[in-house]
Amino acid sequence: MDLGFDGAATVVVGGSRGMGLATARCLAQEGARVAVVGRSRADVESAAEELARLGSPDAVGLAADVMDTAQVEDVFARLRLRWNGELNALINTVGPNVQGTVEELTDDQWREALDHGVLSIVHCVNAALPLLRGADWARIVNFSAHSTQRQTVSLVAYTAAKAMVTSVSKNLSLLLAKDEILVNVVSPGTFVTPALTAWARSVGIDTEDPYRLMEAIDTHYGHPAQLPRAGLPEEIGPVAAFLASRRNSYMTGANVNVDGGSDFI
Structure with a gap:
């Protein structure tokens, strides 16, 4: 199936490894221009080299700490110049790595989870919106988690942050519907x-x-x-790629579970 990515401008935040890289590979194979954003310059540049070999006509790796507003704004300012002010798809795959029960977690750990899990996405969305609004078509895909529907006591901060991602995404789908910018969530197991x-x-x-x-x-x-x-990362990449694609023309505000089957309550 042709997803309509030929020449499209796309950004994958957290795209240098894991599920983010698997998604970026799908975009590259579909002929999209792909910018990979992550903390490690070596990792994002290595990912961009691979994406170019896979068929991305303008793959680029951009190093940034997405919890730093100024660094995020700089990334998207550079992409505005590189891609003539257009962006078709923003995919946010980053998440916190904070474990502990409510009784064990410190205030700093809570802040880290919420900053890394939620504010990082808000920073990227705010910086990307002018470019998304300038494109012929635009999509946002945010990664949440199936643990928001199936609790684990030691993942309370992670789960809380991901639940906020789902809520913010739903709100964005409402806010951006008038612009026909579709916003959806992927919840991996x-x-x-x-x-x-x-x-x-x-x-x-x-x-x-x-x-x-x-x-x-x-x-x-x-x-x-x-x-x-x-699951394997390559099994979730195509799902995220479809949601981010031009082929997805009417799904917005959805939360798509990719979890191998779970009995959610």
Whole structure:
């Protein structure tokens, strides 16, 4: 299926690894111009080189701390000049990595989770909106998490931040409907990402095998999927790419679960 990305201008925040990189690969293969934004200059530049090989006609890696408003504004100012003031798709995949129960977390950890999980996305949306409004068509896709619907006591700050992402996205879909800018959410379940494999190592499981990782999630959290394995990043990239595409012309304000099957309440 042609998603209508040929020559489109796209940004993937957090696109140098994991699910963000998987999404950026889909955009590149569809012929989009892709800017990857992340903290590590080496990582974003390496990702941009790969995306160029995959077919992106103008792949670029831009290093920035998305919790810093000035750095975010600088990224989008540079893209305004590079892409003549247009942006068709903004995809935000970043999230906090804060663990602990309500009783364990410090105020600084709460601030880190909310700043990294929510304000980073708000910064990017605010900086991108003038470019999105200047495009023939525009989409925003924000990554939330299935844990907003299925609680884990040690992920309370992470879950709270992701729930705010879902709420802010729904509000944006209402705000931007008059501009025909579509805003949707992807909520991943358990995926084989650097964060998940780092957690597995921390509990004594050194593997990237999706079946063993799902077993570990079941053992430690009691939250298995209906499928017996964790997801792979390349299985969520196409979902996010469709939501960000011109082909998606009427879905907005939706929260799409990609979780291997879960019984949400």
